[in-house]
Amino acid sequence: MKHTRLFILGASALALSQWANTARAESAPPGSGLEEISDAELGDMRGRYTPGDNTVAWFGVKMISTWQTTAGQVLEGTMALSMDLAKSKPTVSFVPSVSITQINAPPPAPSTDPSRHIDASGLANVAGVTQSVQVAGDSNLASNVTRLSVQDGGTVPATDGPSSGPDMASAYADGASAVASFDGNSANVLLTIDGQGAVSQWIHNGSIGQSVQLAADNQWVSNRMEIDLIRQSMAANTQLAQNVAQSIALARGIGLR
Incomplete structure (x- = not known):
């Protein structure tokens, strides 16, 4: 349960961050395409995925x-x-x-016999x-x-x-x-x-x-x-797997201007 809660918190943070990026992108003028993300932006990104099917x-x-x-x-x-x-x-x-x-x-x-010596x-x-x-x-x-x-x-x-x-x-x-x-x-x-x-x-x-x-x-x-x-079987972590898939989908497009 602890790992699940940590994952959900990480996924939620990533989703909110992506939502904010999308809102800024809609209000900004059209960009020229793909741009390199700065180290400062990368440093602010957080995410952790823990596929729990093998727990x-x-x-x-x-x-x-x-x-x-x-x-x-x-x-x-x-x-x-x-x-x-x-x-x-x-x-x-x-x-x-x-x-x-x-x-x-x-x-x-x-x-x-002195030759019979064992040492572990x-x-x-x-x-x-x-x-x-x-x-x-x-x-x-x-x-x-x-x-x-x-x-x-x-x-x-x-x-x-x-x-x-x-x-x-x-x-x-x-x-x-x-x-x-x-x-x-x-x-x-x-x-x-x-x-x-x-x-x-x-x-x-x-x-x-x-x-x-x-x-x-x-x-x-x-x-x-x-x-x-x-x-644990995959069925026991269906919700977790769905969260992973949803977070990955939300992460698409990061880095586009």
Whole structure:
């Protein structure tokens, strides 16, 4: 609604300006045709067009991280986050979930090999989309997968309103931890095993990422992120489109004397 109001104000100003130019042109003597518009006149012109047919109405992301050790222990963290932007007041909902199965399974012994070194601190300086795999071990299987789905005019999933439950879920057992959290500015999933590494996914302001760090053998790790966008249909912005067309029509002839 804010962009729509801004557009209508801009269109109205442009229409009034054109009306004034037309009135002056009718009262002035006939000109000789097309003339260059001065910088002063150009500086007084204002206009902003925002075709809203591709405005995001709903945004949803689901992050699933899974880690299975050679001893059979399985860690899993999930964060489902959605933002309904179609309403006058955006609604945010989130559901964190974690689990550690076979808690009594003995964890892998920490490696004492000094050559097994992993360091992902540089990822903090990367913006945009990040996918990183660092492995210092043998017979490991690791994957980072991101899927993006965009719909035009799709049905916005029903929600129960803003989330009011806990913004973090966590589980700990025998040096292993699984945490899924949301703090209002970022959503994170993190799996760690002492001495073996870390598996993580995140969505921050201006950054989406997946990272795998392993310093063990025979580990199976998977990061999967599913992002869904629903854009407003053209029918929902028919009036806005008409305003754009009308303003463009009114702008014709500017620069003629």
